[in-house]
Amino acid sequence: MESHGGGAGPSAEEARRQLDQLGDDGRWAQLVRSTPETFWMLLTGSTVLSLILFALAHAGVGPDPENEGTLAFSWLLIPFLGQAQVLHKHSGSYFGAPGKRPRVREVAALVTAYVAGLVPALWFAGRGAWVGVVLVACATAGVVAWLIGRWIARYRGERRYRAPRVLWWSLLLYVVAMLATGFALVTVLAVVDRLLNL
Amino acid sequence: VIELDPLIHAPVRLRLMGIGRTMAEIEYAALRDRLEISDSVLSKHLAALVDAGYVTLRKGKLAGRSRTWVSVTDTGARALDDHVAALRALASGKV
Numbered sequence: 001m002e003s004h005g006g007g008a009g010p011s012a013e014e015a016r017r018q019l020d021q022l023g024d025d026g027r028w029a030q031l032v033r034s035t036p037e038t039f040w041m042l043l044t045g046s047t048v049l050s051l052i053l054f055a056l057a058h059a060g061v062g063p064d065p066e067n068e069g070t071l072a073f074s075w076l077l078i079p080f081l082g083q084a085q086v087l088h089k090h091s092g093s094y095f096g097a098p099g100k101r102p103r104v105r106e107v108a109a110l111v112t113a114y115v116a117g118l119v120p121a122l123w124f125a126g127r128g129a130w131v132g133v134v135l136v137a138c139a140t141a142g143v144v145a146w147l148i149g150r151w152i153a154r155y156r157g158e159r160r161y162r163a164p165r166v167l168w169w170s171l172l173l174y175v176v177a178m179l180a181t182g183f184a185l186v187t188v189l190a191v192v193d194r195l196l197n198l
Numbered sequence: 199v200i201e202l203d204p205l206i207h208a209p210v211r212l213r214l215m216g217i218g219r220t221m222a223e224i225e226y227a228a229l230r231d232r233l234e235i236s237d238s239v240l241s242k243h244l245a246a247l248v249d250a251g252y253v254t255l256r257k258g259k260l261a262g263r264s265r266t267w268v269s270v271t272d273t274g275a276r277a278l279d280d281h282v283a284a285l286r287a288l289a290s291g292k293v
Contacts, residue, residue, distance in 0.1 A: 010202075021213060025217050
């Protein structure tokens with residue numbers, strides 16, 4: 001280490017310029033890295049969330065089953081549309097990372113996996129088999145995660161980087177936090193509805 | 199007294215460390231393209247950082263071709279933090 005107590009070293013202006021450049025590089029690296037990872041986490045998490053909420057709404061369980069169905073729909077669409085906006089901003093396409101869009105068969109597989117998961121989830125919910133609902137939701141999310149992972153791998157290959165291993169606990173945290181938020185929201189809506197109807 | 203790390207002092211090395219730290223690993227050519235420097239210049243900077251234990255290099259294959267992957271070590275990340283803190287102090291005129 002060398003000490004700079006006012007001797008040789010960068011001026012304040014030079015230090016600011018270097019910090020600005022470091023910030024630019026950091027934003028670039030963050031964008032390259034976090035866009036697909038965020039998409040992965042949001043869509044995988046939304047799959048689990050929405051399947052469980054659709055199942056709860058179908059079985060008439062929870063503070064407000066009717067609003068749970070609407071919430072499930074929102075929880076699935078909002079992150080997807082949000083990410084689509086980010087992707088469009090950077091690639092001009094609403095449906096793909098810069099340069100490497102999902103293939104048609106991957107999109108078809110994604111939709112098929114979701115529908116194939118929704119049917120047994122509703123079936124289990126109708127019979128009160130909640131362990132089955134959770135298992136189906138997790139299995140469906142696993143298929144969705146794998147499909148998105150294929151697309152992300154192509155993106156990483158093109159951008160020539162490797163990100164830290166996906167943190168599953170962040171996905172779990174997202175699902176639990178959004179479930180809690182969702183229940184809080186529908187509970188408040190149910191209470192307000194009752195108060196207005198008194 | 200501000201401690202600037204002479205090994206990260208060069209702007210290119212500072213940028214290299216900053217990018218490398220955000221990614222777990224970045225391929226040599228991707229780093230070269232982002233920094234807009236030649237292979238020889240990048241090699242020289244990387245060699246100095248590897249000697250100091252700030253960076254590690256790993257050979258691997260990508261799309262069937264041999265590539266070099268660059269990653270910043272924990273020691274390197276700590277050195278970068280200290281260096282950036284020193285730069286911030288300088289920039290804010292606290293020295």
